[in-house]
């Protein structure tokens with residue numbers, strides 16, 4: 653039996669959809685190990701967030717709700733997780749892989765002297781242990797691994813696990829007091845600049861349109877890539893080439909050192925298909941590429957390809973879609 657603690661991720665109280673996939677992993681694993689799962693949400697003024705988690709089959713929704721937890725500081729979040737795990741009987745602590753959870757979970761694992769696996773995409777059970785599959789080396793290797801010890805920390809790739817479906821039974825909510833002892837204060841929250849893009853985040857969108865080096869400047873990016881994304885109700889992304897040249901912000905980068913996306917439809921606009929970019933998109937259900945070079949590597953993995961100049965093809969496509 654392995655009871656599971658799911659760490660919910662939210663953005664100022666707005667639940668990240670990938671959390672539902674972490675809950676999906678927990679439901680699947682708890683069913684095979686005859687365990688149960690709880691979900692923990694950490695932050696300030698978390699009432700609505702906690703409420704939104706009640707329909708997903710957890711034994712309990714645990715809420716660490718306190719003003720000092722308002723800022724997303726990894727050391728404080730890890731400190732709360734450590735205290736919760738010490739008080740309760742968990743075999744697995746899991747969250748959907750994201751920049752923030754990859755910061756928090758290894759810290760909490762280290763505080764509890766537990767092993768940690770990131771980017772898990774599969775789980776199965778042997779007689780006495782769980783066996784995990786995780787991607788390594790930019791997705792080129794699928795490793796089969798076990799973790800020693802009774803307590804395991806994991807991040808899972810959201811695309812690999814079906815989101816849990818809401819039920820009619822509501823889980824009870826329990827408030828968790830701040831742990832005893834001094835609060836970690838080595839990191840100080842400086843502030844945050846969030847661009848109001850009005851578009852969905854690429855990690856959660858059903859459609860992602862990404863631009864590559866073919867796009868010459870920020871205005872063209874907004875007009876071509878942004879315009880096509882808006883016509884499809886999708887998110888925008890970019891290759892690292894555009895980030896490095898200052899045309900797009902770092903937050904849009906998709907790939908090995910950017911965001912990992914798995915939309916229903918991924919449109920690569922003037923992207924060559926370097927292995928580091930493909931590492932971030934290969935779980936997409938349908939990949940469409942537009943590139944003027946018929947030999948571009950992106951066409952090897954694209955489901956549909958159009959050999960064309962993006963400066964003529966994209967406006968035509970956008971206009972057709974708008975009609």
Ligand SMILES: Cc1cc2nc3c(=O)[nH]c(=O)nc-3n(C[C@H](O)[C@H](O)[C@H](O)COP(=O)(O)OP(=O)(O)OC[C@H]3O[C@@H](n4cnc5c(N)ncnc54)[C@H](O)[C@@H]3O)c2cc1C
Nearest residue numbers: 864865866891892893907908909910922924928944961962
């Ligand atoms: C450690 C490491 C990590 C990296 N991480 C990432 C990452 O996370 N994400 C990432 O994207 N890259 C990453 N890279 C960089 C990666 O190797 C590539 O350099 C980058 O992806 C190339 O971006 P691109 O496809 O836009 O540009 P290019 O490779 O230059 O391709 C541009 C494409 O546009 C086409 N094109 C040009 N003009 C037009 C036009 N008018 N119409 C149609 N097509 C046109 C060309 O035929 C070409 O195929 C990483 C590299 C390293 C070493």
